[in-house]
Amino acid sequence: xxxxxxxxxxxxxxxxxxxxxxxxxxxxxxxxxxxxxxxxxxxxxxxxxxxxxxxxxxxxxxxxxxxxxxxxxxxxxxxxxxxxxxxxxxxxxxxxxxxxxxxxxx
Amino acid sequence: xxxxxxxxxxxxxxxxxxxxxxxxxxxxxxxxxxxxxxxxxxxxxxxxxxxxxxxxxxxxxxxxxxxxxxxxxxxxxxxxxxxxxxxxxxxxxxxxxxxxxxxxxxxxxxxxxxxxxxxxxxxxxxxxxxxxxxxxxxxxxxxxxxxxxxxxxxxxxxxxxxxxxxxxxxxxxxxxxxxxxxxxxxxxxxxxxxxxxxxxxxxxxxxxxxxxxxxxxxxxxxxxxxxxxxxxxxxxxxxxxxxxxxxxxxxxxxxxxxxxxxxxxxxxxxxxxxxxxxxxxxxxxxxxxxxxxxxxxxxxxxxxxxxxxxxxxxxxxxxxxxxxxxxxxxxxxxxxxxxxxxxxxxxxxxxxxxxxxxxxxxxxxxxxxxxxxxxxxxxxxxxxxxxxxxxxxxxxxxxxxxxxxxxxxxxxxxxxxxxxxxxxxxxxxxxxxxxxxxxxxxxxxxxxxxxxxxxxxxxxxxxxxxxxxxxxxxxxxxxxxxxxxxxxxxxxxxxxxxxxxxxxxxxxxxxxxxxxxx
Ligand SMILES: [Fe+2]
Ligand SMILES: [Fe+2]
Numbered sequence: 001x002x003x004x005x006x007x008x009x010x011x012x013x014x015x016x017x018x019x020x021x022x023x024x025x026x027x028x029x030x031x032x033x034x035x036x037x038x039x040x041x042x043x044x045x046x047x048x049x050x051x052x053x054x055x056x057x058x059x060x061x062x063x064x065x066x067x068x069x070x071x072x073x074x075x076x077x078x079x080x081x082x083x084x085x086x087x088x089x090x091x092x093x094x095x096x097x098x099x100x101x102x103x104x105x106x
Numbered sequence: 107x108x109x110x111x112x113x114x115x116x117x118x119x120x121x122x123x124x125x126x127x128x129x130x131x132x133x134x135x136x137x138x139x140x141x142x143x144x145x146x147x148x149x150x151x152x153x154x155x156x157x158x159x160x161x162x163x164x165x166x167x168x169x170x171x172x173x174x175x176x177x178x179x180x181x182x183x184x185x186x187x188x189x190x191x192x193x194x195x196x197x198x199x200x201x202x203x204x205x206x207x208x209x210x211x212x213x214x215x216x217x218x219x220x221x222x223x224x225x226x227x228x229x230x231x232x233x234x235x236x237x238x239x240x241x242x243x244x245x246x247x248x249x250x251x252x253x254x255x256x257x258x259x260x261x262x263x264x265x266x267x268x269x270x271x272x273x274x275x276x277x278x279x280x281x282x283x284x285x286x287x288x289x290x291x292x293x294x295x296x297x298x299x300x301x302x303x304x305x306x307x308x309x310x311x312x313x314x315x316x317x318x319x320x321x322x323x324x325x326x327x328x329x330x331x332x333x334x335x336x337x338x339x340x341x342x343x344x345x346x347x348x349x350x351x352x353x354x355x356x357x358x359x360x361x362x363x364x365x366x367x368x369x370x371x372x373x374x375x376x377x378x379x380x381x382x383x384x385x386x387x388x389x390x391x392x393x394x395x396x397x398x399x400x401x402x403x404x405x406x407x408x409x410x411x412x413x414x415x416x417x418x419x420x421x422x423x424x425x426x427x428x429x430x431x432x433x434x435x436x437x438x439x440x441x442x443x444x445x446x447x448x449x450x451x452x453x454x455x456x457x458x459x460x461x462x463x464x465x466x467x468x469x470x471x472x473x474x475x476x477x478x479x480x481x482x483x484x485x486x487x488x489x490x491x492x493x494x495x496x497x498x499x500x501x502x503x504x505x506x507x508x509x510x511x512x513x514x515x516x517x518x519x520x521x522x523x524x525x526x527x528x529x530x531x532x533x534x535x536x537x538x539x540x541x542x543x544x545x546x547x548x549x550x551x552x553x554x555x556x557x558x559x560x561x562x563x564x565x566x567x568x569x570x571x572x573x574x575x576x577x578x579x580x581x582x583x584x585x586x587x588x589x590x591x592x593x594x595x596x597x598x599x600x601x602x603x604x605x606x607x608x609x610x611x612x613x614x615x616x617x618x619x620x621x622x623x624x
Pocket of ligand 1 (some may be wrong): 213
């Protein structure tokens with residue numbers, strides 16, 4: 001019998017939004033906003049065509065203010081939903097920011 | 107005009123919790139409809155969704171989502187896009203609509219049950235949106251195939267499949283009845299919204315959206331990724347439900363609910379998504395293999411999510427689940443292709459020389475384990491003996507997942523210790539299972555499953571009349587012994603699946619230095 005490692009041990013846990021690959025301008029704004037809101041951390045962008053995965057290790061922050069700056073117009077945070085096809089990690093939505101996070105060690 | 111921040115009024119509009127005076131809690135939330143697992147009402151009232159939305163926001167967003175997706179449908183319908191799609195890809199979407207459209211609508215029943223029997227007002231509020239979401243998914247995935255009917259008549263299986271006794275429909279009904287139609291609200295939150303939606307729907311609705319963009323099926327990509335934006339929200343009913351169970355010493359309850367539904371979801375997605383990604387999607391447009399999507403979306407993303415809430419991998423993770431990911435969907439594909447008259451789409455063999463190279467690269471050892479079966483099939487096709495590639499009777503079907511038992515293929519590929527199915531004699535009846543976890547699910551709650559008859563049980567019990575044609579000429583389904591079975595499945599001769607490319611793959615030669623396919 002062949003046994004296979006599941007590769008969960010010792011890897012980085014990435015969290016963040018998965019954006020629908022429809023509105024190129026919006027995708028661009030999301031990527032830039034996540035980069036601005038998560039300084040000093042690596043932001044990994046994986047463009048799969050139909051969706052774009054944006055990932056930061058363990059904790060990813062996205063603020064309404066930064067997203068508005070990037071888009072160039074006022075934006076309610078709840079208006080993100082039509083473009084938010086999913087996410088990794090756990091989400092926490094408040095008035096002016098969304099946090100994706102994973103807290104468990106190991 | 108200054109406006110209050112949403113958080114300043116959100117809880118007030120959401121938390122209409124009732125202190126019961128005229129009825130008992132058991133009368134208002136009967137256990138069969140809402141199993142509180144002994145957690146107190148006050149504790150349930152701490153339920154707080156992590157993904158918040160208000161009704162005006164919801165209506166605004168949903169109207170916009172529908173407007174944009176229906177606009178794409180209207181434009182695409184005026185084009186030749188569908189005619190130009192690869193035949194294998196068409197099969198993947200015909201299979202998708204039949205397997206998904208009505209079950210989405212039925213998922214609305216599960217959401218509505220949580221909307222009434224959820225144990226906190228906040229939860230009932232989220233579930234109300236979920237009910238509307240699933241109604242939308244049922245409608246939109248019935249309407250889009252409807253607009254394709256003149257191009258592909260089998261698109262009517264979007265509406266028809268779930269109402270038939272086609273074997274895949276029996277498997278789907280069994281799964282969805284277990285998960286939400288016949289489930290209580292608390293278990294539904296863990297099994298439907300958390301396990302199925304937070305986890306597995308991403309495979310079909312995100313993974314396939316990626317492939318669809320490559321293929322050029324903009325409509326399908328826009329459709330399923332838009333649906334997934336609803337799922338991403340209403341799936342968040344799982345986390346707070348799970349948190350409350352864990353905080354109140356019921357982690358074992360949550361773990362068992364996940365272990366149960368994770369396995370059943372794995373089975374059905376390896377059947378639907380596994381075949382679509384690794385065999386039906388044209389080679390040049392495959393973003394990842396099914397296995398790679400499993401690793402990304404389930405084995406990392408979803409595993410991280412449920413471990414973060416204090417739960418652990420299901421007990422069968424290392425021994426059964428990891429092993430099956432190497433072989434199960436290859437065996438399913440072989441079976442579905444061989445029994446192709448019993449499905450409503452045209453299975454694409456997907457084993458041309460180049461595709462076999464890709465399979466070998468993604469699943470090392472594929473040629474030695476699965477390729478050798480296709481060698482025999484290829485020889486028969488080339489010898490114009492396609493009757494040898496068609497079924498004469500039914501396979502053994504699992505009494506839990508209702509998918510044919512493929513253990514011999516898993517054994518021959520080196521991933522199982524025995525080719526035998528798992529047998530359980532229980533209260534005078536013999537049950538057959540494809541795997542240890544399927545049997546375990548049955549044994550956790552025999553009363554829930556013992557009365558259900560698999561397709562083979564129905565055949566042996568005389569509900570299905572075999573039609574034994576003496577003049578088996580082969581090649582067409584008009585003369586197979588399966589005619590009575592197809593009748594029972596509501597699959598007409600015109601609809602019965604055929605090879606998607608009329609066996610073109612079997613005649614493709616390797617170029618230059620390569621080995622010949624047969
Ligand atoms: Fe849905
Ligand atoms: Fe759903």
